[in-house]
Amino acid sequence: MTDTYDPSADIVDRIAGLTPGSATHATRHRRDKVAAATQRSYEALLDPALPDLSLRDRLLVALYACRLSKAPALAAHYAERLAAAGVDRASIEQIDQGSIDAQEPRLRAMLSFTRTLIERPIEGDRAALERLQAAGIPTPAVVALAQLIAFLSYQIRLVAGMAALQALNIREAA
Amino acid sequence: MSRLIEAEGFTNRVLGWDAWLDVVQLADASAEQITVLEESHPKAKESDYYLFLVHQPEILRQRSAAFNAIMYAPGGLSRAERELASTVVSRVNGCVYCASVHAQRFEQLAKRDDVIEQVFNDPATAGTSPREKAIVQASIDLTLTPGHVAPAQLQALRDVGLSDDEMLDLIHSIAIFAWANRLMLNLGEPTD
Numbered sequence: 001m002t003d004t005y006d007p008s009a010d011i012v013d014r015i016a017g018l019t020p021g022s023a024t025h026a027t028r029h030r031r032d033k034v035a036a037a038t039q040r041s042y043e044a045l046l047d048p049a050l051p052d053l054s055l056r057d058r059l060l061v062a063l064y065a066c067r068l069s070k071a072p073a074l075a076a077h078y079a080e081r082l083a084a085a086g087v088d089r090a091s092i093e094q095i096d097q098g099s100i101d102a103q104e105p106r107l108r109a110m111l112s113f114t115r116t117l118i119e120r121p122i123e124g125d126r127a128a129l130e131r132l133q134a135a136g137i138p139t140p141a142v143v144a145l146a147q148l149i150a151f152l153s154y155q156i157r158l159v160a161g162m163a164a165l166q167a168l169n170i171r172e173a174a
Numbered sequence: 175m176s177r178l179i180e181a182e183g184f185t186n187r188v189l190g191w192d193a194w195l196d197v198v199q200l201a202d203a204s205a206e207q208i209t210v211l212e213e214s215h216p217k218a219k220e221s222d223y224y225l226f227l228v229h230q231p232e233i234l235r236q237r238s239a240a241f242n243a244i245m246y247a248p249g250g251l252s253r254a255e256r257e258l259a260s261t262v263v264s265r266v267n268g269c270v271y272c273a274s275v276h277a278q279r280f281e282q283l284a285k286r287d288d289v290i291e292q293v294f295n296d297p298a299t300a301g302t303s304p305r306e307k308a309i310v311q312a313s314i315d316l317t318l319t320p321g322h323v324a325p326a327q328l329q330a331l332r333d334v335g336l337s338d339d340e341m342l343d344l345i346h347s348i349a350i351f352a353w354a355n356r357l358m359l360n361l362g363e364p365t366d
Binding site for chain 2: 023024027028030031033034036037038040041044045047069070071116117121122124126128129133139140142143144146147149150151153154155156157158160161162163164165167168169171172
């Protein structure tokens with residue numbers, strides 16, 4: 001269990017550009033339980049020890065979700081993590097351009113599921129989960145994958161909302 | 175005392191929900207899984223949703239911590255307005271189950287259901303006051319176009335009196351339902 005929370009390593013603050021001492025940072029950290037649980041969710045979903053879904057595949061899913069959602073700052077964060085993990089440039093660039101056809105079938109099934117959840121969540125059905133299982137992904141890993149994509153939908157909106165709040169605060173102070 | 179509202183496939187009736195894949199059986203659950211279920215929701219041990227998500231207990235534990243802190247913490251945006259935002263997001267995403275649950279919570283907290291009927295019928299025009307209309311519109315915009323959130327959209331909330339703390343709670347309530355709706359819509363289906 002991960003119960004540590006270090007606000008100086010907070011990913012949402014970093015990507016949204018909230019710095020300690022600013023009004024928007026102070027506002028966000030008045031709901032520190034939410035900030036901590038958000039950071040710990042990010043860490044749990046990208047825990048290298050999670051079985052049956054490689055960290056490489058999960059980071060590619062994250063990059064693809066951010067690309068589809070037009071969230072360039074978060075997409076750049078996941079692209080950096082992929083590069084730091086030694087993932088080949090070609091794979092990162094293909095996903096960053098929204099192309100999934102060149103990936104092997106298991107990862108392609110995960111990315112296709114990502115696209116449905118991000119763009120057309122209402123189109124989810126039982127067959128989509130069965131395709132993941134047929135691609136060799138056991139039930140606990142299906143849960144982890146769905147949680148990851150759903151979390152990314154949350155993280156993307158939280159970052160966008162906080163960046164807009166900060167911009168509003170700066171405009172009002174001017 | 176509550177009035178049945180049904181429109182456009184949405185309802186404020188109590189619904190069930192069934193998972194499409196195998197859930198964790200309580201008899202087989204680990205001590206960690208039981209603890210996380212108990213922390214997540216009072217009825218989690220009878221719920222397919224939680225029994226499915228608890229396949230990954232640490233991930234569920236952090237999700238529940240975020241969800242409960244966003245929806246139930248005192249102060250800031252009223253709990254009824256958080257539930258209204260959740261209902262709008264669920265309506266826009268097409269999550270009939272979540273819309274039903276959070277419509278009921280709004281009605282319990284606000285002691286009225288007029289705006290719920292409006293949200294079910296047409297979220298784009300819903301809201302019984304300028305403040306409610308601004309909250310509804312922000313919920314639609316951040317749900318559908320997270321890549322195009324401008325300070326001007328938050329200015330509309332400021333113009334109807336929302337403080338920074340209230341805006342944070344609203345952003346959280348909208349964002350957490352981007353998460354919740356995707357699980358409910360893609361891992362199982364509502365039942366009568």
